[in-house]
Amino acid sequence: MHYISTRGGGEPRTYVETLLEGLASDGGLSVPASLPTVSAEELESWRELDYAELATEVLGRFATDIPREDLAALCRAAYAPEVFPTPVPLRAIDGGITLVGLSEGPTLAFKDMAMQFLGHALEYALERTDGVLNILGATSGDTGSAAEHALRGKDRIGVFMLSPQGRMSPFQRAQMYSLQDDNVHNIAVEGVFDDCQDLVKRLSGDLTFKQAQHLGAVNSINLARITAQVVYYFWAWLRATDAVPAPRRADSAVSVTVPSGNFGNILSGYYAKGMGVPIRRLVLAANENNVLDEFFRTGVYRPRSAAETLATSSPSMDISKASNFERFVYDLLDRDPSRVRAAWAELAETGAIDLSAELSRLDGEFGFASGTSTHEDRVATIRAVHAASGEVIDPHTADGVAVARRFVEDGVPMLVLETAKPEKFADTIHEALGIDLDYSPELRAMLDAPQRVTEMPNDEQALRTYIAEHARH
Numbered sequence: 001m002h003y004i005s006t007r008g009g010g011e012p013r014t015y016v017e018t019l020l021e022g023l024a025s026d027g028g029l030s031v032p033a034s035l036p037t038v039s040a041e042e043l044e045s046w047r048e049l050d051y052a053e054l055a056t057e058v059l060g061r062f063a064t065d066i067p068r069e070d071l072a073a074l075c076r077a078a079y080a081p082e083v084f085p086t087p088v089p090l091r092a093i094d095g096g097i098t099l100v101g102l103s104e105g106p107t108l109a110f111k112d113m114a115m116q117f118l119g120h121a122l123e124y125a126l127e128r129t130d131g132v133l134n135i136l137g138a139t140s141g142d143t144g145s146a147a148e149h150a151l152r153g154k155d156r157i158g159v160f161m162l163s164p165q166g167r168m169s170p171f172q173r174a175q176m177y178s179l180q181d182d183n184v185h186n187i188a189v190e191g192v193f194d195d196c197q198d199l200v201k202r203l204s205g206d207l208t209f210k211q212a213q214h215l216g217a218v219n220s221i222n223l224a225r226i227t228a229q230v231v232y233y234f235w236a237w238l239r240a241t242d243a244v245p246a247p248r249r250a251d252s253a254v255s256v257t258v259p260s261g262n263f264g265n266i267l268s269g270y271y272a273k274g275m276g277v278p279i280r281r282l283v284l285a286a287n288e289n290n291v292l293d294e295f296f297r298t299g300v301y302r303p304r305s306a307a308e309t310l311a312t313s314s315p316s317m318d319i320s321k322a323s324n325f326e327r328f329v330y331d332l333l334d335r336d337p338s339r340v341r342a343a344w345a346e347l348a349e350t351g352a353i354d355l356s357a358e359l360s361r362l363d364g365e366f367g368f369a370s371g372t373s374t375h376e377d378r379v380a381t382i383r384a385v386h387a388a389s390g391e392v393i394d395p396h397t398a399d400g401v402a403v404a405r406r407f408v409e410d411g412v413p414m415l416v417l418e419t420a421k422p423e424k425f426a427d428t429i430h431e432a433l434g435i436d437l438d439y440s441p442e443l444r445a446m447l448d449a450p451q452r453v454t455e456m457p458n459d460e461q462a463l464r465t466y467i468a469e470h471a472r473h
């Protein structure tokens with residue numbers, strides 16, 4: 001299995017090579033040269049596997065350059081009971097909807113599912129090449145904490161995570177700053193998230209500095225994250241059809257609704273469907289920052305400016321452009337790199353990509369539907385689900401449930417991915433239900449633990465000096 005660029009440049013790469021990269025060298029994104037497929041019989045033979053075993057089967061189709069025993073060990077470590085006590089439980093709620101629990105990991109959001117695998121896979125790749133890597137990133141919440149919890153304590157990896165001083169919730173701060181591992185460096189910058197992002201861009205754009213300090217990233221375009229997320233679509237279909245009589249299983253398609261931001265999670269679902277998981281529809285759920293919902297309704301993709309991007313009650317979906325979207329456009333344009341290059345040239349020139357000629361294929365051939373929720377929709381949905389099922393769902397999952405309700409069909413189970421736990425968003429839960437959630441003893445201990453963070457002015461030189469002094473070499 002090889003990986004090629006959506007823009008057609010560069011040499012084909014192996015899975016391990018894509019692990020350590022960001023963008024492909026021609027500015028495109030790496031995609032599988034062809035999607036592996038799984039027959040109905042093979043799929044059925046995976047029904048008794050536990051999560052780590054299933055991950056080994058599915059990821060084995062992508063990571064063909066990692067020996068089978070090594071991959072099995074990576075998956076066992078990533079999905080161990082200490083990390084995910086109950087990996088991916090399914091819970092039925094009202095209205096024919098079933099939640100897929102992706103937030104059972106250390107930071108209570110779905111990003112742990114892929115990041116834990118990536119952490120072990122990176123360490124493995126660095127051992128093979130005798131290398132070191134210093135991850136430099138900016139976060140306003142979920143990604144930074146998932147990355148730190150996945151990379152803490154790793155010998156060959158340093159983590160430098162910039163966050164905007166005084167602008168994260170107490171919960172988010174505690175999740176990151178309570179880590180005492182000496183390879184984890186939390187840096188609180190005097191400024192807003194965009195200032196943090198700019199610093200990261202300037203340092204990673206300086207190739208001399210980047211090479212000298214072995215800088216890398218684990219952002220949402222990382223292909224290993226996309227492939228690790230494919231696994232839970234297999235798992236969800238297997239669990240959703242456990243009760244279906246065996247002869248009818250292969251025809252039992254489900255629909256899946258995905259609270260979406262950068263198009264990473266739902267792209268993994270699209271790959272799972274392409275590999276053979278019986279998925280009828282993939283429903284993209286957006287919040288008020290609905291550039292992707294607009295695309296799936298009109299065929300026109302129009303990214304927004306930072307100033308047009310709203311701060312909502314589902315903050316992890318507050319995006320202005322969707323960084324993984326190019327991977328889907330590549331397939332939509334019949335995997336023709338010259339058409340992808342033309343589309344991005346059109347974007348640079350006009351601020352939009354008009355693919356409305358392909359509109360009827362989005363639902364018909366590709367099986368996508370989409371919708372938007374507002375803050376009021378999410379609050380009402382948290383209330384309704386709590387009243388009908390006694391479950392408390394977080395605002396991102398509520399976005400998914402609100403949109404999913406518009407696409408429920410008779411005889412087709414509707415799965416909604418639970419992308420975070422409500423404890424992370426206590427304010428919105430309080431607004432919706434008038435209650436304060438009880439924290440578990442582990443969460444209380446985390447919230448009360450001493451914090452370790454370096455405060456820094458918004459100053460590129462100060463950051464360079466800090467990294468040079470603390471990086472793994």
Ligand SMILES: *Cc1c(COP(=O)(O)O)cnc(C)c1O
Pocket residue numbers: 109110111142143220259260261262263264265266316317396419420
């Ligand atoms: C990151 C995130 C999303 C969006 O996922 P994408 O892969 O960027 O589409 C949704 N919900 C939560 C809680 C997240 O952390």
